[in-house]
Amino acid sequence: MNTLALVVPCFNEQDVIAMFYDEVSKVTSSLSAEYSTEIVFVDDGSSDNTLKLIKDLALRDPMVKYISFSRNFGKEAAMLAGMNYAVKADFIGIMDADLQHSPDLIPQMLDYVTAGGYDVAAARRSDRDGENKFKSFLSQSFYKVINKISDTKISESAQDFRIMKSSVVKAILTMPEKIRFSKGIFSWVGFNVKWIDHANRERAAGQTKWSVSKLMKYAVDGILGFTSFPLRISFFVSALFTFCSLVGLIYALIRNIINSDYICSMPLTLAAIFFVGAGICVSLGILGEYISRVYTEVKDRPEYVIAQTNTRNKFYGTEGAE
Numbered sequence: 001m002n003t004l005a006l007v008v009p010c011f012n013e014q015d016v017i018a019m020f021y022d023e024v025s026k027v028t029s030s031l032s033a034e035y036s037t038e039i040v041f042v043d044d045g046s047s048d049n050t051l052k053l054i055k056d057l058a059l060r061d062p063m064v065k066y067i068s069f070s071r072n073f074g075k076e077a078a079m080l081a082g083m084n085y086a087v088k089a090d091f092i093g094i095m096d097a098d099l100q101h102s103p104d105l106i107p108q109m110l111d112y113v114t115a116g117g118y119d120v121a122a123a124r125r126s127d128r129d130g131e132n133k134f135k136s137f138l139s140q141s142f143y144k145v146i147n148k149i150s151d152t153k154i155s156e157s158a159q160d161f162r163i164m165k166s167s168v169v170k171a172i173l174t175m176p177e178k179i180r181f182s183k184g185i186f187s188w189v190g191f192n193v194k195w196i197d198h199a200n201r202e203r204a205a206g207q208t209k210w211s212v213s214k215l216m217k218y219a220v221d222g223i224l225g226f227t228s229f230p231l232r233i234s235f236f237v238s239a240l241f242t243f244c245s246l247v248g249l250i251y252a253l254i255r256n257i258i259n260s261d262y263i264c265s266m267p268l269t270l271a272a273i274f275f276v277g278a279g280i281c282v283s284l285g286i287l288g289e290y291i292s293r294v295y296t297e298v299k300d301r302p303e304y305v306i307a308q309t310n311t312r313n314k315f316y317g318t319e320g321a322e
């Protein structure tokens, strides 16, 4: 008997939990008797009724597991907690709770990772219909930049929605970084991936949890986590300054030889000082970003704190036991 565990990060998803469960259990019950399935809801510190709804489902259905965080730690931490628990299954899936990731793809994905000889079957967005134009622009620009400067290539249309063999998840879990950028991690571990085109779907209910500022932070985490190229910018900037100052020096010398009364103008000098100052600040800023990340990694704090669970997971709350 094969085991399949579907990890579902949830943050304030009370409007979709029941719908999600109905749709997914319809699909999983249609799978052959070869499969035993678990849905692992990871409640990422929701402040609405999400956890209560999940617990009600768990009372009715033993295939429902939940891991509930002590506060909101972010989707990356929720996926990690889910994978840490689910890695014991033969196949591990990740999908959003809002039904933007169509459960109908699950059987096809399973076929690819079982009979198809693939290690991962992952969904790839075939369009961006219905998405906020500004967010689409930011997202496309981000992927263009990161793919230019990083050795880890990340497909712009790749989604977190995927089913992986446990060997892939084991490899993912060996990556110890605290500031996690899963799209990069999925690509970094490699393996044989089957991409499945998936039309963009509207959220079934509720609202997106990703504001533009959250997305920007995510983009910065992605770039700094997967390339040291920005550190090299300071080298290019200093080369540019050296060149400019040499040109300026030669120019001033020649002017002095031609006309001994020549004095370099004040505004020009000030502009040069500001120019150099700004360059130094940019370099220090980039350095600071990396150092702050090194500091976060060195502190080695846990990525999340579990307050309640019905899994045999390490938790710090008062409830639990499988």
Ligand code: UDP
Binding pocket: 008, 009, 010, 011, 012, 013, 044, 072, 073, 074, 075, 078, 095, 096, 097, 098, 100, 203, 207, 208, 209, 210
């Ligand atoms: N999510 C989460 N923690 C967060 C933000 C989001 O667990 O801090 C979950 C959310 O409940 C959903 C998934 O991550 O299941 C994707 O979030 P959302 O649908 O808001 O993002 P979008 O689809 O708009 O990119």
Ligand code: MG
Binding pocket: 096, 098, 100, 203, 208
């Ligand atoms: Mg969504």
